[in-house]
Amino acid sequence: MKVLVCISNVPDTTTKINFNDDKTSFNTTGVQFIINPYDEIALTRALELTEAQGGTVTVINIGDPSTDATIRKALAIGATDAVRINAIPRDAYFVATQIAGYAKDQGFDLILTGRESIDYNGAQVASLLGEMMDLPSISIVKSLQIEGGTATLEREIEGGKEVISCPLPLIASASEGMAEPRIPNMRGIMSARTKPLTVVEPVEVPNLQNIIKFEKPEGRGQVKLVSADEVNKLVDLLHSEAKTI
Amino acid sequence: MSVLIYAENSKGKLKKSSFEAASYAYSVASMLNTDAYAISIGEVSNEELEKLAKYGIKKILTVNTAQMHNFVNQAYASVIAEAAKSLSSNVVVLSATFSGKALAPRLAVKLQAAYVDGAISLPTNDGAFTVRKGAFSGKAFADVSMSAVNKIIAINPNSFPIAENSQPAVVEAFAPTVKDTDFRTIVKEIIQAADKVSLPEAEIVVSAGRGLKGPENWGMIEELADLLGAATACSKPVSDAHWRPHSEHVGQTGIAVSPNLYIAIGISGAIQHLAGVSSSKVIVVINKDPEAPFFKAADYGIVGDAFDVVPKLIEAVKEFKATHA
Numbered sequence: 001m002k003v004l005v006c007i008s009n010v011p012d013t014t015t016k017i018n019f020n021d022d023k024t025s026f027n028t029t030g031v032q033f034i035i036n037p038y039d040e041i042a043l044t045r046a047l048e049l050t051e052a053q054g055g056t057v058t059v060i061n062i063g064d065p066s067t068d069a070t071i072r073k074a075l076a077i078g079a080t081d082a083v084r085i086n087a088i089p090r091d092a093y094f095v096a097t098q099i100a101g102y103a104k105d106q107g108f109d110l111i112l113t114g115r116e117s118i119d120y121n122g123a124q125v126a127s128l129l130g131e132m133m134d135l136p137s138i139s140i141v142k143s144l145q146i147e148g149g150t151a152t153l154e155r156e157i158e159g160g161k162e163v164i165s166c167p168l169p170l171i172a173s174a175s176e177g178m179a180e181p182r183i184p185n186m187r188g189i190m191s192a193r194t195k196p197l198t199v200v201e202p203v204e205v206p207n208l209q210n211i212i213k214f215e216k217p218e219g220r221g222q223v224k225l226v227s228a229d230e231v232n233k234l235v236d237l238l239h240s241e242a243k244t245i
Numbered sequence: 246m247s248v249l250i251y252a253e254n255s256k257g258k259l260k261k262s263s264f265e266a267a268s269y270a271y272s273v274a275s276m277l278n279t280d281a282y283a284i285s286i287g288e289v290s291n292e293e294l295e296k297l298a299k300y301g302i303k304k305i306l307t308v309n310t311a312q313m314h315n316f317v318n319q320a321y322a323s324v325i326a327e328a329a330k331s332l333s334s335n336v337v338v339l340s341a342t343f344s345g346k347a348l349a350p351r352l353a354v355k356l357q358a359a360y361v362d363g364a365i366s367l368p369t370n371d372g373a374f375t376v377r378k379g380a381f382s383g384k385a386f387a388d389v390s391m392s393a394v395n396k397i398i399a400i401n402p403n404s405f406p407i408a409e410n411s412q413p414a415v416v417e418a419f420a421p422t423v424k425d426t427d428f429r430t431i432v433k434e435i436i437q438a439a440d441k442v443s444l445p446e447a448e449i450v451v452s453a454g455r456g457l458k459g460p461e462n463w464g465m466i467e468e469l470a471d472l473l474g475a476a477t478a479c480s481k482p483v484s485d486a487h488w489r490p491h492s493e494h495v496g497q498t499g500i501a502v503s504p505n506l507y508i509a510i511g512i513s514g515a516i517q518h519l520a521g522v523s524s525s526k527v528i529v530v531i532n533k534d535p536e537a538p539f540f541k542a543a544d545y546g547i548v549g550d551a552f553d554v555v556p557k558l559i560e561a562v563k564e565f566k567a568t569h570a
Binding site for chain 2: 011013014016017019026037038092093096118119120121122123124125126127128130131132134136137138139140142152155156157158159160161162163164165166167170175176177206207208209210211212213214215216217219220221223224225226227228231232234235236237238239242244245
């Protein structure tokens with residue numbers, strides 16, 4: 001089985017978000033970058049499947065050379081090889097077009113992404129890829145089993161789940177529950193240095209939309225404390241002041 | 246030119262989020278001096294669909310064939326794209342539900358459209374068509390200018406009020422052309438708790454963390470949630486420890502929620518958790534540690550032990566309900 005896992009280079013989850021003075025770009029000063037946590041879940045599941053059934057796992061990232069460290073980490077976790085499309089990821093449409101352009105004649109049986117990246121939270125790439133490549137796509141998947149060329153997936157829905165069957169090839173976006181992320185071991189880290197990382201130049205993509213400004217939410221006012229002996233007072237405040245019950 | 250909504254249903258009933266989408270679309274249509282239409286896919290009665298008229302929808306197309314009864318994102322995207330073309334709709338509005346998120350990007354490719362997921366504002370009326378959405382998992386907002394001719398907006402559930410703009414509406418059957426390859430995924434089973442409030446759509450959320458000490462202590466959390474008609478949620482350490490399912494995990498790597506009221510019990514308020522709840526309208530924190538960072542991000546707080554405060558709160562809510570029934 002030939003698997004492609006799409007990984008995004010995102011700020012660590014503990015990062016305090018700041019923007020540059022023009023408010024149109026993220027200030028990366030002092031920020032630690034990681035593999036998008038959902039992509040790490042996808043990568044782990046891809047490794048579990050290929051370890052059990054045979055096959056290869058390629059990771060692909062859209063980024064400039066500064067994302068190589070993140071790609072090497074994916075190789076250390078266990079990916080076979082890596083591809084970097086040498087471009088700044090403008091938006092999800094741009095990213096999906098690059099991945100589709102690379103993947104279309106590579107014969108992947110399975111393409112996995114995370115359910116969304118934790119920076120722009122678009123949750124788009126899996127479905128965009130599905131449409132661009134005319135393949136089925138299943139979003140926000142918490143269980144993925146493959147047997148004899150057919151996948152059984154559990155997709156999250158409001159208040160429950162849907163069990164889906166789909167023949168390969170297919171595209172799925174991984175959510176929590178699909179796998180427990182792995183920590184690379186020393187052997188993995190050593191071997192990652194010599195695994196192939198191919199750099200590919202990007203294709204042209206039409207510009208459909210632009211982020212014109214970022215803004216941070218205003219903080220809440222001072223918290224109103226109620227004594228643990230006067231819980232009734234909280235209920236009154238939520239009714240008469242906050243008007244939420 | 247017109248505005249089209251995808252009216253999503255659950256078991257034949259239109260979702261609340263579909264009425265939010267209708268109200269939003271009516272506002273956009275008014276701004277553009279045009280009309281708002283709807284497309285429904287699945288087993289929904291015409292009588293149910295006529296409810297959309299109350300929120301300003303003038304025409305409702307319905308696709309109610311057996312083949313279309315289960316959600317298949319590829320097929321649904323084909324149908325909506327065809328409806329948008331036949332109604333000359335260049336703005337499509339839907340709700341950013343699990344299904345909405347799965348089909349909208351496919352629709353964006355079909356229509357060569359700009360697409361904003363999780364919108365929390367109406368578009369600006371300055372020609373730039375700028376829509377605000379959450380970014381960095383709730384730690385920031387991004388304003389996105391949608392320059393393409395066609396535009397798709399998936400609105401964040403529970404972020405827009407339902408507004409009445411009653412007018413007569415017609416329901417018409419719509420017969421789209423779908424391909425066999427649209428149906429490669431097959432829904433085998435739908436498992437849904439009938440009586441549980443769904444977390445992403447909930448108006449009130451009762452959430453608990455490690456302060457609860459173990460899964461056996463969630464009875465009082467569920468009781469409080471039931472009383473308030475709320476959904477239950479939890480912090481990451483709780484779902485990581487399998488005390489609660491992952492689907493209840495709220496935070497940066499879980500679900501982002503925007504309820505009217507978020508009650509956090511025994512959750513310290515790590516930056517990743519705060520990211521997932523920052524767009525809640527009112528936040529109540531109950532924690533025995535007065536230094537818990539969550540108090541800095543809360544509107545109301547009680548410093549106290551969950552095992553003391555929650556039973557008292559349950560009694561207080563019962564009393565309130567008895568006097569306000």
